[in-house]
Amino acid sequence: MNKVVVLGATGTIGQVIVRDLVESGVKVIAADLDTKRLEELKTKTNHQIEITPLNITDQERTKEVLLQGKVCVNATNYIFNIEVMKAAAAVGISVLDLGGLFKLTNEQLKLDEEMKAANILSIVGMGSDPGTSNIFSRYGVEMLDSAEEIHIRFGSTTSGSTFSFAVDTIIDEAIKNAMVVKNGVLTEIPPLSDEELTVFHEDIGVQKTYSIIHSELATLPISFPEVKNITYKDSWDPATIEKIKTLNALGLLETEPIEIAGKSILPRRQTVSLLQNVLAAKEKPQWGKDVLLVEVKGLKNGNKASVKLEMLTDYQPHWDVSATQYGTAIPASIVAQMILNGEVTKKGVKPAEQCIDPKTFLSYLKDKNVEVNITYSETKKDIAVFA
Structure with a gap:
């Protein structure tokens, strides 16, 4: 069937x-x-x-x-x-x-x-990331003779929505330790750390991105053990970070049960449930674009080379859904x-x-309302000529 x-x-x-x-x-x-x-x-x-x-x-x-x-x-x-x-x-x-x-x-x-x-x-x-990010990573690895680095970044111009997708997931990304591969070693680092400025597609511009926990780091090191550095960073609205930090500081994201009026209550579950119901009525899909950027660096023909893939998505008015x-x-x-x-x-x-x-996968993607850009660059070695 x-x-x-x-x-x-x-x-x-x-x-x-x-x-x-x-x-x-x-x-x-x-x-x-x-x-x-x-x-x-x-x-x-x-x-x-x-x-x-x-x-x-x-x-x-x-x-x-x-x-x-x-x-x-x-x-x-x-x-x-x-x-x-x-x-x-x-x-x-x-x-x-x-x-x-x-x-x-x-x-x-x-x-x-x-x-x-x-x-x-x-x-x-x-999904987008993980999912498309993993496939883009493979594309880049296969384009090179040897891959040394995979860097995944996510940027957005969408504003006005505190939780653009699953509330539970966003909270976890903000409070759980992130994972990175550094010099071939899978390493745990604090959430929202390793802040950097990322240059995205011109429609998105330059944004601050932060390391967060993400599924790509569970599989890419296994699929591509030769790649010595793998990172995932996402752009975050500072207001969202502060809201989640406040909820966490108040104990409203605790996962251990507490007793209220003789009933056992999970603070995290109650908070998420309230947010889901309140935001569903309050927050509507916002205009704005998202970009998924994957850059794979390594060697090609003995030269340093890079493969960059970007997928841009936009607000979809015919369905009234956000880019995310x-x-x-x-x-x-x-x-x-x-x-x-x-x-x-x-x-x-x-x-x-x-x-x-x-x-x-890319052949299917081209028929959707997304823009995919693939950029390849290679830095050829200078050849010294002596008279």
Whole structure:
């Protein structure tokens, strides 16, 4: 059955995945706990999708839903990634998610043999970053004779939105230690450290970027062990940093339970729930552009060389979604279609750089509302001539 099941279909990213799949001629089953928003999504897609209510924590019901499709796109909170993988393995459906924020990604990779035994593929992290960033990294590595550095950067001109995607993920990125590869060693560093000025595409300009925890650092060092320096940095609105620091200082992001009026409460869960509901009503998609920049440095023909790839996304007025939502959702939709079309054949648990052909992926991407620029530079050695 050539259908794609999208879990978390009414979320900020899930709904865009659904709409792009439908526009691409793919049959979609949209599953979510919020039945009202499912009905709204069905209306937005001119009733071209099947919808089904689903509590992702109900494993048996999740299996029933997954049985109806050939590919599953898991757009739920990353804490459910392993549960979804196990359900997918039980019914024999390939699955991809939007990332596990490094530590969970490492746990997902341990399920490789289980996924192979089920004869399915599970792709860990297939959005903009991780996902496109991983594929761009592979493209750059393959362009060079030897790669020495991979640097991933994300910039944005979008303003007015404190949490442009999953609240939980943004909070973790701001308060958990980041990871980098320095001189061949995977190293833990403080969150939002190693601040630098990054020169992006002219539409974005120069922005401050900071190291944050990210899934690419869980897989790129394994896929490309010869690369001695790998970094990921994101641009952050200083106001957002201060808001998260304040919440953390007040203890509102604690994960240990406290007792209030005889009830056990998780401060982090209550804070995230409030933010999600308040911001959903208050904050609307904003105008502005995003850019994903991947630069791979190394040697070509014995000379120092660099391959730079940039993907620019913009606010999408026809769907009223932000550049971040669009840029994250489209790669997931593309890879789901590639699996349906038999263009991805590996089995087991794989990051995008190990199972997605960059050129095929780019051929799909050119038909979307994004701009991709690839720049190659090579510094040739000076040849001294003596008379």
